[in-house]
Amino acid sequence: MKTKFYIFIMIFSSFELFSQIKIDPISIFKMQLFLDSKNVIKNDSLYKAFSEVVDLKLDTLKIKGEYNLTKSALSPKYKFFQLKEHTYKKELNENELQLYWIFGDKICSIAINQETGKSYRLLGFNTNDFLSFLSDFREIYKEKQGEKLSIKEFLKNYTVSEIDFECLYKGLNNKEIDVKKYPCLVRASDPIWIK
Secondary structure, eight states: OOHHHHHHHHHHHHHHHHHHOOOOOOHHHHHHHHHHSOOSSSOHHHHHHHHHHEEEEEEEEEEEOOOHHHHHSOOOOOOEEEEEEEEEEOOOOOOHHHHOOTTTTTOEEEEETTTTOOOOEEESSSSSSSSHHHHHHHHHHHHHHHOOOOOHHHHHHHETBBOOHHHHHHHHHHSSSOOOTTTOOOOSSSOOOOO
């Protein structure tokens, strides 16, 4: 009996070793948009209805920088996505529009760790995860490269098109959120400022 148990454990653990995480950026983006919406009630059935009605198109943003930060086998593996457009698969009534309304044409971006599937809201959301992303990136870098990566080095040598990391870092470390001084902190739900 013990032998069967050990064989079962070995087979089960081998599946774990060889399985890969399948990362679907559209599903992750939909979940982040749903969680960010101002609806009071959030549950599985509402998310399922939202997911079935909303169709998203994403752009994959380009990463540039030093080789050991971006292309090395030891570099932390992230991809960055920006909401390009959204459509509804059916005509919505007024209640559904309030429930499923997405931000119009304002910019929303996320980062996804390609090894773990963890996502970070970077632009346009009511909550910003950039400082968590930066902390996680530096931790992974230290584990893989065996050396620390300073914030200054990261900001200087790691860039993603359409996302201003320096603005995010300074703006989120400022005592007050100032979207005029740090436009990268504008949330998609914020009113439009007219000069």
